[in-house]
Amino acid sequence: MQAVLLKGNQDGYQLILNQSASFTEIIAELKRLFDKLAAEPSSLEAARLSFDVLTEDRILKSGEKKQIEDLAATYPKFSIHKISSNVMTVTDAYQLKERENVHLISRTIRNGQEVKLNGDILFLGTIHEGGKLITTGNIFSMGNIAGILHAGYPNSEEKLILGNIHNAQQVRVGEQFDVIDDEKIDDNDQVVAYVNDLHILAYGKLKELKQINPKLYNRIGGQ
Amino acid sequence: MGKAIVITSGKGGVGKTTSTANIGTALALMGKRVCLMDLDIGLRNLDVVLGLENRIIYDIVDVANGRAKLPQALVKDKRFEDRLYLLPAAQTTDKTALNEDQVRDIVEELMPDFDYVLIDCPAGIEQGFLNAIAGADAAIIISTPEISAVRDADRVVGILEQHPLEEEPRLIINRIRPHMMQEGDVMDVDELTHHLGIELLGIVFDDDAVIATSNHGEPIVLNENNPVSKGYRNIARRLEGASVPLMKIEEQKPGFWSRMKLWFKRD
Ligand SMILES: Nc1ncnc2c1ncn2[C@@H]1O[C@H](COP(=O)(O)OP(=O)(O)OP(=O)(O)O)[C@@H](O)[C@H]1O
Numbered sequence A: 001m002q003a004v005l006l007k008g009n010q011d012g013y014q015l016i017l018n019q020s021a022s023f024t025e026i027i028a029e030l031k032r033l034f035d036k037l038a039a040e041p042s043s044l045e046a047a048r049l050s051f052d053v054l055t056e057d058r059i060l061k062s063g064e065k066k067q068i069e070d071l072a073a074t075y076p077k078f079s080i081h082k083i084s085s086n087v088m089t090v091t092d093a094y095q096l097k098e099r100e101n102v103h104l105i106s107r108t109i110r111n112g113q114e115v116k117l118n119g120d121i122l123f124l125g126t127i128h129e130g131g132k133l134i135t136t137g138n139i140f141s142m143g144n145i146a147g148i149l150h151a152g153y154p155n156s157e158e159k160l161i162l163g164n165i166h167n168a169q170q171v172r173v174g175e176q177f178d179v180i181d182d183e184k185i186d187d188n189d190q191v192v193a194y195v196n197d198l199h200i201l202a203y204g205k206l207k208e209l210k211q212i213n214p215k216l217y218n219r220i221g222g223q
Numbered sequence B: 001m002g003k004a005i006v007i008t009s010g011k012g013g014v015g016k017t018t019s020t021a022n023i024g025t026a027l028a029l030m031g032k033r034v035c036l037m038d039l040d041i042g043l044r045n046l047d048v049v050l051g052l053e054n055r056i057i058y059d060i061v062d063v064a065n066g067r068a069k070l071p072q073a074l075v076k077d078k079r080f081e082d083r084l085y086l087l088p089a090a091q092t093t094d095k096t097a098l099n100e101d102q103v104r105d106i107v108e109e110l111m112p113d114f115d116y117v118l119i120d121c122p123a124g125i126e127q128g129f130l131n132a133i134a135g136a137d138a139a140i141i142i143s144t145p146e147i148s149a150v151r152d153a154d155r156v157v158g159i160l161e162q163h164p165l166e167e168e169p170r171l172i173i174n175r176i177r178p179h180m181m182q183e184g185d186v187m188d189v190d191e192l193t194h195h196l197g198i199e200l201l202g203i204v205f206d207d208d209a210v211i212a213t214s215n216h217g218e219p220i221v222l223n224e225n226n227p228v229s230k231g232y233r234n235i236a237r238r239l240e241g242a243s244v245p246l247m248k249i250e251e252q253k254p255g256f257w258s259r260m261k262l263w264f265k266r267d
């Protein structure tokens, strides 16, 4: 059984770590392989060799990844391009699902309550004064907002908030926030709050979304 | 087996103690056996409002710590034969004098002997609040039409949603001044109830007589014709399951004849 398999294809070199080998075996084998490669005349010609590491159905801890990268770094011409795996942890999978999902929320968020999520939110509920809705993604609201909305938490300025926010106490996108005064924002449910090129919260209309956030505009099927 | 109801508000001074005393007295007048529990440790008032201050021997902390048996600490209100009792709060400033388990045990011990255990909650949402809701089956939220009171009521409803009691909380709007409500200076009953999104149990008008009577240790419900008294009697009947229509805000305006008199006076 070979602990590490070296493969070459048109994209470069791949190191496949046998999933039934122990990590100690793998490191030892890698070192042997690197030594051999470094001594080979053909490798002397190449400027640099960058490897993709595939761990099969094994998940390496960040310390283990670092060990592999450090090992490669001891050879002047070698480096690790990326380390990938066929599998992911349940936590990561859950977070991915959360990030990719649009959450539908229709509850009432009361004074002092804080609802914190990952991903985009379609909000149909009510936020009372002093209530907070916070997410890493965008917020699309068709609800009643008298509290605080925070999209792109903690610092993604490319996220936005869409909906009627003229009664909100505050609007936050990434690290930018605004205290909403009654007259500042239209009483209209097609208002978009976003961070502009000057890193200032700005407000636009839904029909301007294409200019404001082309990526999102394309994703939701605009053209 | 009785029902334990906590009377709470978040904000201080909105009428928790007044409501506890008056609803309890109204229920006793209806023939129910009622125990009023004062959980405002350190700032006990319920005894004063009921005129029972001088008769306190032991308090709830004595019971919790085994220095007294529960029946020894109960103060009987002689006006109602055997139907109205008070379990007084302690005057200690020690915030850890009582915990949730102790309160739960005491409420459980009271339940078989009473139809209602009404728990007067301290202001705030700290340990005292947690103690007060610990043993309760239901909650009555008191708010005035003032925004700060409404905010705090909202906060408390939110906390109760996260730690649900057996029954959904119900709302009493206290200290209503019909004139201000009609002028739109404060939120009206419908707006306020709708905003908080809980069932309205009743409304109580603002009346100087509340202060005067509680100074005499005589809950206002004993004064049959007072509008505040009517409000609390209606609330007690609704607790008993009766469907009683809400008092009209306009009813409180001076009647036609007294307004006529006013017109003449003005000249
Ligand atoms: N409907 C009313 N009309 C007039 N005065 C009232 C009314 N309800 C309560 N009050 C007065 O308001 C004051 C505060 O009432 P109370 O002590 O019942 O409030 P509380 O919520 O128990 O206060 P705390 O939070 O301090 O325990 C008292 O002086 C009381 O007499």
Ligand SMILES: [Mg+2]
Residues within 6 Å of the ligand: B016, B017, B018, B040, B045, B120, B121, B122
């Ligand atoms: Mg009180």
